[in-house]
Amino acid sequence: MDNQVEAYLSLDDPPKSDHLWRYxxxxxxxxxGDSGSIPSDVSIPNLKLRDINGEDVEGVTxxxxxxxxxxxxxxxxxxxxxxxxxxGKAILMTxxxxxxxxxxxxxxxxxxxxxxxxxxxxxxxRHSEVTILTRIEGDCAWLxxxxxxxxxxxxxxxxxxVNKIRHGSLLRVDSxxxxxxxxxxxxxxxxGSKQTKADIRYMxxxxxxxxxxxxxxxxxxxxxxxxxxxxxHVAPNTYSRLNWxxxxxxxxxxxxxxxxKIDKGAKLADAGQLFHNLLxxxxxxxxxxxxxxxxxxxxxxCGHGTANGxxxxxxxxxxxxxxxxxxESEDALVAAFLNSTLSxxxxxLVHAWLIKTVEDALDGLKQS
Amino acid sequence: MTMEEARGAVGDYSVGxxxxxxxxxxFDSGLSEEVVRKISEIKNEPAWMTEIRVKAYHHFTKxxxxxxxxxxxxxxxxxxxxxxxxxxxxxxxKDWDDVPDDIRNTFDRLGIPxxxxxxxxxxxxxxxxxxxxHSIREDLEAQGVLFLDMDSGLKQYPDxxxxxxxxxxxxxxxxFSALNTAVWSGGSFIYVxxxxxxxxxxxxYFRINAKNMGQFERTLIIADEGSSIHYxxxxxxxxxxxxxxxxxxxxxxxxxxxHIRYSTIQNWSANVYNLVTKRGIAHRDASIEWIDGNIGSxxxxxxxxxxxxxxxxxxxxxxIAYAGKGQHxxxxxxxxxxxxxxxxxxxxxxxxxxxxxxSYRGMVTVASKAENCKLNVVCDALILDDQSxxxxxxxxxxxxxxxxxxxxxxxxxxxxxxxxxxxxRGHSEEEALAMIVNGFFEPFTRELPMEYAxxxxxxxxxxxxxxxx
Numbered sequence: 001m002d003n004q005v006e007a008y009l010s011l012d013d014p015p016k017s018d019h020l021w022r023y024x025x026x027x028x029x030x031x032x033g034d035s036g037s038i039p040s041d042v043s044i045p046n047l048k049l050r051d052i053n054g055e056d057v058e059g060v061t062x063x064x065x066x067x068x069x070x071x072x073x074x075x076x077x078x079x080x081x082x083x084x085x086x087x088g089k090a091i092l093m094t095x096x097x098x099x100x101x102x103x104x105x106x107x108x109x110x111x112x113x114x115x116x117x118x119x120x121x122x123x124x125x126r127h128s129e130v131t132i133l134t135r136i137e138g139d140c141a142w143l144x145x146x147x148x149x150x151x152x153x154x155x156x157x158x159x160x161x162v163n164k165i166r167h168g169s170l171l172r173v174d175s176x177x178x179x180x181x182x183x184x185x186x187x188x189x190x191x192g193s194k195q196t197k198a199d200i201r202y203m204x205x206x207x208x209x210x211x212x213x214x215x216x217x218x219x220x221x222x223x224x225x226x227x228x229x230x231x232x233h234v235a236p237n238t239y240s241r242l243n244w245x246x247x248x249x250x251x252x253x254x255x256x257x258x259x260x261k262i263d264k265g266a267k268l269a270d271a272g273q274l275f276h277n278l279l280x281x282x283x284x285x286x287x288x289x290x291x292x293x294x295x296x297x298x299x300x301x302c303g304h305g306t307a308n309g310x311x312x313x314x315x316x317x318x319x320x321x322x323x324x325x326x327x328e329s330e331d332a333l334v335a336a337f338l339n340s341t342l343s344x345x346x347x348x349l350v351h352a353w354l355i356k357t358v359e360d361a362l363d364g365l366k367q368s
Numbered sequence: 369m370t371m372e373e374a375r376g377a378v379g380d381y382s383v384g385x386x387x388x389x390x391x392x393x394x395f396d397s398g399l400s401e402e403v404v405r406k407i408s409e410i411k412n413e414p415a416w417m418t419e420i421r422v423k424a425y426h427h428f429t430k431x432x433x434x435x436x437x438x439x440x441x442x443x444x445x446x447x448x449x450x451x452x453x454x455x456x457x458x459x460x461x462k463d464w465d466d467v468p469d470d471i472r473n474t475f476d477r478l479g480i481p482x483x484x485x486x487x488x489x490x491x492x493x494x495x496x497x498x499x500x501x502h503s504i505r506e507d508l509e510a511q512g513v514l515f516l517d518m519d520s521g522l523k524q525y526p527d528x529x530x531x532x533x534x535x536x537x538x539x540x541x542x543x544f545s546a547l548n549t550a551v552w553s554g555g556s557f558i559y560v561x562x563x564x565x566x567x568x569x570x571x572x573y574f575r576i577n578a579k580n581m582g583q584f585e586r587t588l589i590i591a592d593e594g595s596s597i598h599y600x601x602x603x604x605x606x607x608x609x610x611x612x613x614x615x616x617x618x619x620x621x622x623x624x625x626x627h628i629r630y631s632t633i634q635n636w637s638a639n640v641y642n643l644v645t646k647r648g649i650a651h652r653d654a655s656i657e658w659i660d661g662n663i664g665s666x667x668x669x670x671x672x673x674x675x676x677x678x679x680x681x682x683x684x685x686x687x688i689a690y691a692g693k694g695q696h697x698x699x700x701x702x703x704x705x706x707x708x709x710x711x712x713x714x715x716x717x718x719x720x721x722x723x724x725x726x727s728y729r730g731m732v733t734v735a736s737k738a739e740n741c742k743l744n745v746v747c748d749a750l751i752l753d754d755q756s757x758x759x760x761x762x763x764x765x766x767x768x769x770x771x772x773x774x775x776x777x778x779x780x781x782x783x784x785x786x787x788x789x790x791x792x793r794g795h796s797e798e799e800a801l802a803m804i805v806n807g808f809f810e811p812f813t814r815e816l817p818m819e820y821a822x823x824x825x826x827x828x829x830x831x832x833x834x835x836x837x
Contacts, residue, residue: 017435262779264754279769282736292760294779297751303778308766 005038008084014077020199023255023287024226026077029171029197031085031115031142038084045116045136045143047091048108051101052133052353059099060130066092068121070148071177074201074230078173082119082146090119090148093132097125097152104131104158104350109145111138111165122149124157124182131158131346133353136165136192144171151182158346160187162357163196172198178209178238187345190217190225191358198227204266205234215244216342218358219252219284226255231273233266242273245341247334248284258290262302270300277308278337280330393455397580398448401425404550407453411519411553414526417533424539424549431543434669436729436761437698441667445641450582450613452551490515490570494554494585508566513597514559515570518586521557528559532588536619536647536675545645548584548617555585555616560595560626569598569631569817576612576640587618591626591654598629600817611666612640620648622656624678631659633820634668635827638694642668652678652707659815660687662697663827671729673702676710676738683712688812690831691724691756700730700761701745705771708739715811716747720756721831727759728777736767747777750808752801802829 013035014021027035051057068090070079093107109118124130136143143165151157163170170193178184190196202211211231219225231240246254256275277286290304311333319329342358343351393410395403404425408418433442490504492515499517508515514525522529539549556572576583591597614636622628628648636642642665648656658672674683689697703712718726728747749758760777782804790800806813806825813821 015435277766279766279771282769284769285736285765285767287763287765288775289761289763290775290777291762292777292779293757294749294751294759295757297754297756297781299779299781301778301780303776304760305774305776306762306764307775308764308771308773310769310772 002087004080004084004088008038008080009036011077011080014075019257019259019289019291020075020228022257023253024195024197024224028195029078029169030081031144031169038081039115042085042115042117043112044118045112045138045140046110047118048110049093050106050108052104052106052349057105059096060105061092061094063092063094064089066090066121068092068119068148070146070175071150072175072201072203074173074175075199078171078199082117082144082171082173085117085144086119086146090121093120093122095122095124095128095130095155097128099125099128099130101130102347104133104346104353107132107134109134109136111136111140111143111168113139113141115142116140117144117146119146119148122147122157122159124149124151124155126152127154128152129156131350132160133350134159134161135357136161136163136170139166140168142169142171145173147172147174147176149176151177151179151184153180154182155179156183158185158187158350160189160345160350160354162189162354163192164357165193167194169193169195170197172196172200174198174200175203176201177203178206178211180206181208182206183210185212185214185345187214187341188217188227189342189345189354189358190215194222195224196226200227201230201232202240203232203234204238204240205232207235207237209235209238211240212344213240213242213244214341214345215246215256216338217244217246217254218338219246219248219254221250221252223250223252225252228257228259230259230261231271232261232263233269233271234263236265236267236269238266238269240271243341243344244275245278245338246276246286247278247280247338248286249280251281251283253285253287255287256289258304260290260292260302260304262294262296262299264295266296267298268300269296269302271302273304275306276337277306278334279308279310280334393453395451395453397451399425399450399452399551403452407551407553410453413522416530417522420534420539421550424546427539428543428546428550431546433543437669437727438667438696441696445611445613449580451580452582452584453553454581492517492556492572494572494574494583499554504570511564512561513564513566514557516557518555518557518588519553521588525557525559528590529557529588532590532619532621536621536649537617537645541645544615544643545617548586548615548645551582552584552586552617555587556589556599557587558589558597558599560591560597562592563594565595566597569600571600571602573602574614576614580612582613582615585616587616589619589628589630590621591623591628593623594625596627598631600631600820602633602635614640614642614644616644618644618646620656622648622650622654624652625654626651627655629657629659630672631816631820633661633816633824634664636664638664638666640665642670644670646670647673647675649675649677650681650683653680654678655682655684657684658687658701659812660685660699661812661816661824662687662689662699663831665695665697667696667698669698671700671702673704674712675704675706676712677706679707679709681707681710683710685714685716686812686815687716688809689716689718689726690828691718691720691726692831693722693724696725696727698727698729700728702731703743705732705734705738705741705743708737708741710738710741712743714745717749717809717812718758719750719752719805719808720758721752723755725757725759727761729761731763731765732773733765734768734771734773738768739770741768741771743771743773745775748808749777749779750805751779751781
């Protein structure tokens with residue numbers, strides 16, 4: 001038994017009173033439901049890196065089998081499990097110093113049919129600028145994706161994850177650490193998987209780090225989408241914004257839990273979180289818990305907000321008055337609601353690619 | 369108001385003195401089934417109440433501490449060192465002159481008789497475990513309004529008490545509701561008949577005097593159809609080096625079209641654990657308002673709740689918390705929308721200073737069959753120095769698409785511009801800060817009876833003393 005497996009098996013299951021596991025228990029997120037075990041037949045999904053035009057990428061490397069630690073502590077359970085199931089081996093994506101391209105990169109992750117897992121570590125060089133669009137597709141029963149990142153001084157990373165897994169479950173664990181004066185724009189577009197449990201964490205422990213987190217999620221049929229986003233301000237002059245939009249239809253459930261933590265010493269931190277849920281059917285549910293812990297008094301401002309509601313009747317009426325049917329009006333308003341965060345995830349090129357990628361999911365939503 | 373004026377009016381935790389302990393019955397410290405049965409026996413209670421107490425005691429022994437909040441502080445409660453029953457007077461008097469001298473002096477110093485004469489419909493004063501004084505205006509009594517201490521309520525109106533006791537907060541609700549149900553003593557029992565509107569507030573004042581004392585009052589208010597009442601409670605205790613425990617349960621029932629407003633100013637000394645469960649049920653078109661001020665205590669965990677059971681019901685919770693040195697105010701609100709066309713509003717304001725920690729913890733839910741509900745939650749926090757902390761833990765669970773729900777929270781410090789503006793008009797920096805803090809709490813104070821609002825402003829001015837430099 002390797003050390004990672006041993007470390008995981010020594011842990012107790014986290015209690016449901018734990019904020020992170022309140023709406024999706026660890027047993028439910030585990031690939032087999034038997035939380036005291038690690039499945040043996042785990043394979044690595046197929047990974048392919050191209051630019052958005054389908055061309056090879058020069059300068060950016062993918063190195064398999066690297067032993068890399070998680071940059072900072074997150075949830076002991078999911079961290080230890082992901083290390084165990086990937087046997088402590090990561091795929092390292094390196095963006096060299098000063099590497100800069102207007103052409104976004106597309107990382108295709110294609111799964112098979114069983115239980116699959118991977119650890120991808122992104123390392124951006126000093127003053128580099130890169131857009132990485134990660135598209136996850138396939139028929140897997142369960143995918144565990146550990147994504148870690150460290151951004152170089154003054155670098156810019158646009159990171160968008162699009163989940164289009166057909167039926168299975170996704171466990172996503174992100175630990176991103178922002179370097180001095182670096183900028184991260186992190187987008188999540190979820191239009192697939194029957195169940196998603198995401199534990200997404202950002203650490204702003206270098207001065208001048210800047211973070212924008214955006215979510216554009218479609219929950220349809222009986223989907224269960226649970227995203228926990230934790231942003232921690234440790235260093236002075238750090239900035240973060242979170243804007244999370246979820247449209248829920250059918251019998252779906254969406255959970256958005258946030259933790260915004262301002263450590264003592266994070267002077268002039270400026271942080272805000274917003275969760276918006278659009279409820280489209282009688283049976284859909286939306287839960288929001290945006291938490292805030294502030295230990296520093298000298299802050300620019302810290303706040304959070306959440307709003308849940310149906311489609312605005314006056315907006316629907318306006319569109320119907322201009323000749324759209326009731327259904328067309330609602331579809332247009334749902335698309336606009338999701339587009340308001342989608343459009344901030346990158347350049348116009350990225351936006352067009354995202355629209356094209358989720359178009360079929362929007363059609364699916366219309367039918368559910 | 370200058371600092372000197374504030375000090376003159378209030379003094380340093382002005383209610384922190386204690387009288388020599390005066391008891392007719394004092395139990396040894398510690399809790400057992402025997403203690404629970406003994407309390408029931410002394411009070412000559414019906415068998416059903418003894419049975420509930422014993423069941424609640426066994427639930428308490430098995431139930432874990434809450435899995436949230438300041439767990440380290442909670443683990444510090446020494447249940448075996450608490451005195452669970454102390455009777456200071458053999459009777460509940462209707463005339464102040466009949467109350468034992470030292471106890472009467474205490475309430476005189478707290479200004480209770482004076483307030484009663486001026487602006488209250490009725491008063492209950494509780495000292496340790498039992499009510500020592502109780503009165504109600506004759507005209508209200510003639511209209512059928514019942515305002516008694518809870519023990520007398522149980523004796524005189526057992527059927528009403530049996531119907532509603534534990535109906536809003538079952539003893540299985542949490543560890544402290546189980547503890548209260550097992551050892552409750554005192555508190556208020558109010559029944560307002562159909563259509564009766566009690567114009568002036570009724571008041572209860574709770575005082576812990578003895579060391580290591582546990583006060584477990586139980587309050588039950590039933591407002592019958594179309595009636596209304598405003599209940600005000602105040603709480604103080606002496607400053608000791610050892611801790612006391614205050615664990616109350618308050619149940620409100622607002623029947624169709626009734627209105628209950630429950631205002632609290634909690635100013636316990638910094639050695640009191642204040643762990644209170646408060647909940648109301650609002651039936652059709654009824655309204656329940658909690659106006660909740662938390663100034664004192666070592667640890668407060670209190671989340672006044674409303675279950676909106678009937679269509680068109682409304683809930684409102686306005687709370688403030690001041691967390692000073694060594695204090696953790698973990699307060700908030702819960703509203704459950706179970707019926708259609710229900711509305712709620714929560715406004716929470718907190719200030720943390722001198723290393724204090726203010727936490728808002730709240731929950732709002734909308735049930736799947738509750739159509740067209742509207743709710744709004746606003747939390748604002750001020751941190752006044754670099755040793756203090758503030759947290760917000762809101763939960764919003766919505767299972768109906770027609771609900772409109774909003775939550776917003778902000779954390780900030782006192783703006784330099786505001787301080788400069790006030791100083792340029794002749795105020796010292798300390799006075800400017802006190803004025804800004806009072807302004808911050810204004811949405812709360814304007815909901816209080818005037819005498820309470822004035823007292824609160826004085827208290828806050830005093831708490832701001834020494835804030836600068």
